[in-house]
Amino acid sequence: MSLTRERPPASGTTRQPSRVQTAHETMSPLPHARRPLLWSQVFLVGFLVLAVALHPGFVLKGDEGGVSNYGIHLRTAVPYTIAFGLGAFFSLEAARTRAYPTVARGGLVVYAGLLLLTLLSTYVYKLDYGLKLVHVGVGVALISFELLASAWASLWIRTTAATALFVVIIGGFVVAGLTFLGQAHLLFIGESLTTLGFAGVVILTEKRCLSRRAAR
Numbered sequence: 001m002s003l004t005r006e007r008p009p010a011s012g013t014t015r016q017p018s019r020v021q022t023a024h025e026t027m028s029p030l031p032h033a034r035r036p037l038l039w040s041q042v043f044l045v046g047f048l049v050l051a052v053a054l055h056p057g058f059v060l061k062g063d064e065g066g067v068s069n070y071g072i073h074l075r076t077a078v079p080y081t082i083a084f085g086l087g088a089f090f091s092l093e094a095a096r097t098r099a100y101p102t103v104a105r106g107g108l109v110v111y112a113g114l115l116l117l118t119l120l121s122t123y124v125y126k127l128d129y130g131l132k133l134v135h136v137g138v139g140v141a142l143i144s145f146e147l148l149a150s151a152w153a154s155l156w157i158r159t160t161a162a163t164a165l166f167v168v169i170i171g172g173f174v175v176a177g178l179t180f181l182g183q184a185h186l187l188f189i190g191e192s193l194t195t196l197g198f199a200g201v202v203i204l205t206e207k208r209c210l211s212r213r214a215a216r
Contacts, residue, residue, distance in 0.1 A: 036093035037100075037108075037206040041199040044087030044115075048195070051079040066187040067195075068135065071122035084119035088112040094206075099213050104205065107149050114142040140180070143191070146198040147173050153205045162204050168197035 051070040052058075058069040058076070070076040088111075094100065095108035117138045125135035147169055154166040172193025178184040 035206065035210075036090040036097065038203060040087050040090035040094060041202050043090065044083050045195065045199050047079040047083035047086075051076040051083070054079070066139070067191050068118075068122045068125065068139075071119070072126055080122070081119065084115050088115040088119070091115065100206075100209050103152070104209070107145075107152075111145060111149070114138065114145055118142055136180075143173060143176055143194050146194050150198055150201045153201050157201075157204055157208050159204065162201055165197045165200040165204070169194050169201070172197060 048067060048070075051067075054076050055070070055073070058065060058073070067080075070080040091108045091112040095105045095112070097105075100108070118135075121131065121135035121138050125132045150166050150169045154162040172190045172195075174190075175184065175186050175193065176190030179187040179190055
């Protein structure tokens with residue numbers, strides 16, 4: 001059997017990529033810099049953890065308060081502001097990406113708005129009882145949105161991991177609700193469970209969206 005050399009492409013023609021090469025390039029994940037939804041949760045969770053590390057006494061005590069305590073003290077206000085500010089910014093950036101379903105993009109706009117309202121109301125809620133009610137109302141709206149959005153995402157993704165994270169969010173919602181009704185003093189734990197669970201669901205949703213786009 002003789003071996004023949006592959007002829008080079010004729011001048012002026014473009015060599016077409018092989019099917020294997022095309023499939024590999026299509027399935028390659030986007031660089032992290034082009035994944036705003038991932039970064040929204042990285043900055044939100046990361047800088048909130050930093051704020052807690054700087055002064056854990058604000059929340060880790062018998063009659064613990066909520067995450068908002070970190071927005072009214074100079075030492076922790078900077079990481080708190082970065083967390084919510086960049087979380088909202090990258091959520092809005094993700095809402096402009098057509099890789100996500102229309103309903104998800106609309107939800108991201110609402111989510112970004114709630115993050116910004118939470119941040120802004122934090123600075124003033126200690127000044128007046130009415131402002132405190134506004135801040136509490138925004139907090140209730142945010143945690144309720146996270147619960148509903150996670151329910152939709154879990155049904156859409158349909159994976160064990162998404163279901164487990166949704167259960168975590170339900171647990172956080174219940175704990176926060178009991179605290180709101182005066183039956184417990186575990187607001188920080190409730191907020192942490194919902195925030196971490198929602199971050200996990202968001203990242204899984206993004207992964208699913210990118211996989212669907214790559215398969216087209």
